Amino acid sequence: MALTRKRIGLYLMTTAVLTREWYINVLARIRINAFRIELVASSYEDLLSSAVVSVSCDAAVGNAVYMLPSFYNHDCDPNTHIVWLASADARLKALRNIEEGEELRICYIDASMDVDARQRILADGFGFECRCQRCLSGD
Ligand SMILES: C[S@@+](CC[C@H](N)C(=O)[O-])C[C@H]1O[C@@H](n2cnc3c(N)ncnc32)[C@H](O)[C@@H]1O
Helix, strand or coil: CCCCCCHHHHHHHHHHHHHHHHHHHHHHHHHHHHHEEEEECCCHHHHHHHHHHHHHHHCCEEECCCCCCCHHCCCCCCEEEEEEECCEEEEEECCCCCCCCCCCCCCCCCCCHHHHHHHHHHHHEEEEEEHHHHHHCCC
């Protein structure tokens, strides 16, 4: 394959862009914005067997980064929840009545933990100090 001026230019451009820092930055963005996909069971029996699988091994179908859901902020008392029905298509489900203009928020972690554990996991795993109403109230 001949090394044309164009090819050399492209090579220099990509090696300048694809640095170790660039790669780490991309991985960090994926890590913070990706959703773990776990398919919702369609029956009670499916729910039980999927729970068994979840406990005994890693049951995630995969991870995905979505355009819109990646903008949802976290709340330890969320008003919505993301579900996957039969595919990797994400659906947003309301957990209670939502007022017009109210921000849609999801929970990134297990909300049943106490405030200190939640803050630690959000800081270590997601890199931010949670300032949701529940955390601010110390609950
Ligand atoms: C997946 S992004 C959510 C969208 C982000 N706010 C934006 O404008 O692109 C996650 C980031 O949003 C911020 N964030 C989300 N929920 C938060 C919360 N409850 N308290 C403080 N910062 C939060 C943090 O900086 C976190 O790393």
